[in-house]
Amino acid sequence: MANERTLVLIKPDGVMKREIGEILTRFERKGLKIIGLKMLKVTIDTAERHYSVHKGKPFYGSLIEYITSGPVIAIAMEGDGSIAIVRKMIGSTDGAKAEPGTIRGDFSMSLNYNTVHASDSKESADYELLIFFSKGELLEFEMPDQKYI
Numbered sequence: 001m002a003n004e005r006t007l008v009l010i011k012p013d014g015v016m017k018r019e020i021g022e023i024l025t026r027f028e029r030k031g032l033k034i035i036g037l038k039m040l041k042v043t044i045d046t047a048e049r050h051y052s053v054h055k056g057k058p059f060y061g062s063l064i065e066y067i068t069s070g071p072v073i074a075i076a077m078e079g080d081g082s083i084a085i086v087r088k089m090i091g092s093t094d095g096a097k098a099e100p101g102t103i104r105g106d107f108s109m110s111l112n113y114n115t116v117h118a119s120d121s122k123e124s125a126d127y128e129l130l131i132f133f134s135k136g137e138l139l140e141f142e143m144p145d146q147k148y149i
């Protein structure tokens with residue numbers, strides 16, 4: 001499987017529910033390598049670039065309003081097949097319908113306040129990573145236990 005980079009955002013509800021550590025722990029335990037991490041307040045401009053594919057949809061306005069409403073954690077991760085693996089770990093979009101054991105399935109009952117976002121393809125990962133991180137902020141390093149993954 002190809003080594004891939006992907007972006008996860010812990011949305012304001014995940015931060016307010018104090019689940020930052022738990023969510024990071026799940027990805028680390030799985031064997032994903034965190035290569036960039038930051039906490040930020042998303043600006044309207046950044047939100048509009050990040051969610052440009054949803055422009056014109058009925059929920060677009062509330063989506064922009066919500067993601068800019070409070071602190072967000074941006075996580076850049078790397079690993080073989082990481083884009084699909086992370087999508088599987090977060091579960092389906094609506095927290096009320098997401099499988100138990102997934103992040104949304106365990107922490108959310110909502111479509112809007114669904115705790116996390118993750119890139120859904122290589123194309124969106126490449127696009128989204130560079131919205132939240134400069135190239136130099138995505139670190140290249142070896143993990144000591146990488147041979148066990």
Ligand code: CMP
Nearest residue numbers: 054059063093111112113114116117118
């Ligand atoms: P996210 O993965 O961040 O990508 C777009 C977000 O739009 C999605 O999670 C949901 O939180 C939000 N959203 C709100 N309404 C809808 C909808 N009807 N369909 C898809 N996404 C929606």
